[in-house]
Amino acid sequence: MSAESTLATEHRPPGSASRCRWRLAKRGLTVLFFVAVLGLIANQAVKIDWGAVLDSIRTYAPRTLLIAAGFALASHAVYCTYDLIGRHQMRHGLPIARVAGVGLVSYAFNLNLGSLVGGVAFRYRLYSRLGLPTDVTTQVLVLSMLTNWLGYLFVGGLVFTFEPIALPPDWKIGSDGLRVLGVAMLLFVAGYLGACAGATRREWTLRGRVVRLPSGRIAALQLFVSSANWLIIAAILYTLLQRRIDYPTVLSVLLVAAVAGVITHVPAGLGVLEAVFVALLSHRMPQHELLAALLSYRAIYYLAPLTIASALFLFIDRTTPARRSLPTPDSESSDAPTAAGGARLPSHASRRKAMK
Numbered sequence: 001m002s003a004e005s006t007l008a009t010e011h012r013p014p015g016s017a018s019r020c021r022w023r024l025a026k027r028g029l030t031v032l033f034f035v036a037v038l039g040l041i042a043n044q045a046v047k048i049d050w051g052a053v054l055d056s057i058r059t060y061a062p063r064t065l066l067i068a069a070g071f072a073l074a075s076h077a078v079y080c081t082y083d084l085i086g087r088h089q090m091r092h093g094l095p096i097a098r099v100a101g102v103g104l105v106s107y108a109f110n111l112n113l114g115s116l117v118g119g120v121a122f123r124y125r126l127y128s129r130l131g132l133p134t135d136v137t138t139q140v141l142v143l144s145m146l147t148n149w150l151g152y153l154f155v156g157g158l159v160f161t162f163e164p165i166a167l168p169p170d171w172k173i174g175s176d177g178l179r180v181l182g183v184a185m186l187l188f189v190a191g192y193l194g195a196c197a198g199a200t201r202r203e204w205t206l207r208g209r210v211v212r213l214p215s216g217r218i219a220a221l222q223l224f225v226s227s228a229n230w231l232i233i234a235a236i237l238y239t240l241l242q243r244r245i246d247y248p249t250v251l252s253v254l255l256v257a258a259v260a261g262v263i264t265h266v267p268a269g270l271g272v273l274e275a276v277f278v279a280l281l282s283h284r285m286p287q288h289e290l291l292a293a294l295l296s297y298r299a300i301y302y303l304a305p306l307t308i309a310s311a312l313f314l315f316i317d318r319t320t321p322a323r324r325s326l327p328t329p330d331s332e333s334s335d336a337p338t339a340a341g342g343a344r345l346p347s348h349a350s351r352r353k354a355m356k
Contacts (some may be wrong), residue, residue, distance in 0.1 A: 085142060102127060119144075150223055151225070153186070161183055268310045
């Protein structure tokens with residue numbers, strides 16, 4: 001062993017070996033889960049009569065598809081408010097229409113390409129074109145992600161606690177495990193709301209970035225819009241399943257499938273959503289009809305908005321000249337949010353003076 005490697009070993013931070021083992025263990029568990037889901041998908045795919053699936057899709061009444069499309073439009077509109085909450089929290093002052101456009105584009109690409117590409121990369125690209133500082137974009141992004149999962153934890157906590165779905169016998173968690181998970185989820189939501197409402201210290205510096213805790217009112221708004229979004233998404237599937245399966249069950253299966261998709265890191269949860277629905281609901285509805293509903297759901301909720309978002313992205317990216325970061329304001333508002341390094345963002349008053 002060389003002297004350099006010996007010194008590196010001697011100066012390794014305490015606990016680094018255990019952290020490395022934990023990272024490897026997490027990766028191993030993720031790979032195992034991924035392989036298990038792929039096996040489930042492959043096992044189900046070979047048993048499917050795809051001709052019957054297409055026939056079931058053709059039998060949809062236009063009214064059913066229009067109702068599902070209306071719910072999809074409502075869900076994407078609600079998601080755009082996540083970035084508007086970030087606009088209010090950070091007071092960055094970009095036009096509401098532009099912020100909503102960024103939210104729409106990022107969500108559509110997030111659904112189809114995964115969170116790193118859609119939710120993260122597209123937000124940084126578009127907000128940088130609009131002149132938003134990187135640190136502010138990061139906080140808007142974090143707040144948007146927190147909003148999304150706050151509603152998931154609340155809705156999922158209620159469903160898993162009071163109406164847990166009957167899981168297959170070979171699923172280790174079981175209904176009692178779901179109840180425990182549901183209670184833990186509700187406790188997290190209560191803790192977050194309590195911290196936002198009653199915390200005396202509202203700013204922390206993490207790795208050189210300032211993190212601001214929202215107010216209790218903002219936290220309540222986050223909870224409301226995100227919960228509404230998850231309920232609307234379930235309504236799309238409930239409509240496409242033609243109300244043949246009760247809404248609470250559809251909602252429960254959707255929540256389980258959402259977590260499975262996140263854990264496997266499969267872009268758009270491709271195959272994961274279908275595998276979970278088939279595994280949990282095939283005893284209540286023929287597989288070809290389940291898959292017809294799920295494929296229609298993907299077309300309405302994933303692919304159609306993606307075409308709109310692609311055009312909107314090109315419009316914003318091509319027609320918006322690259323701008324410098326928003327100017328730092330005069331220090332008029334003591335409660336104006338700060339970016340990393342202490343630079344204050346423009347307050348509403350300073351922007352009005354600048355416009356005059």
